[in-house]
Amino acid sequence: MRLRLPPKQAFPHTIFYKQLNGEDDWGKPTYSDPIEIIHARVDEGYDFKRTSINATNDMPNGLVVVFNHYNDNLPMFEVQGVITYNENDFTIVTVIPLYLTDKEPIGYELEVK
Numbered sequence: 001m002r003l004r005l006p007p008k009q010a011f012p013h014t015i016f017y018k019q020l021n022g023e024d025d026w027g028k029p030t031y032s033d034p035i036e037i038i039h040a041r042v043d044e045g046y047d048f049k050r051t052s053i054n055a056t057n058d059m060p061n062g063l064v065v066v067f068n069h070y071n072d073n074l075p076m077f078e079v080q081g082v083i084t085y086n087e088n089d090f091t092i093v094t095v096i097p098l099y100l101t102d103k104e105p106i107g108y109e110l111e112v113k
Contacts, residue, residue: 003100008070011039015064016084017075031082039070042085060093060111067098067107077108 018031043063064083068074083090090112097105 005067005069005106008039011041011065011067011070013040013042013085014038015040015042015066017077018082018084019075019078020080020082029080034084035075037066037071037074039066040085041065042083060113062090062112064090064110064112065107066110069106074108077110083110083112 015037016034017037018034021030021032024030041064043065045061064085066074077092077095079092079095081092083092092110093113094111096109096111098107098109100106
């Protein structure tokens with residue numbers, strides 16, 4: 001059985017990713033230069049239902065999906081990195097690598113807030 005990815009048309013959004021570098025002298029976060037990712041899927045208003053004892057106020061409200069097949073050289077996404085979409089910044093809360101059978105991820109789901 002051969003698994004197929006969703007078509008490229010399902011990833012119509014362009015996003016920019018900035019990795020957290022650290023803090024400046026004033027304690028504000030500093031980021032790398034933005035990396036453009038042209039084939040992404042951004043679902044704003046994604047409804048997460050975490051009601052366990054460990055649920056926090058750091059709940060995501062959006063989901064970003066990207067695949068290596070449609071983007072060359074995807075970065076290693078990290079929690080607290082920033083995704084910019086439609087001139088809005090979203091902080092990455094969770095990075096979920098997507099695997100088929102190899103040890104290398106074929107893409108990522110990024111829960112953002």
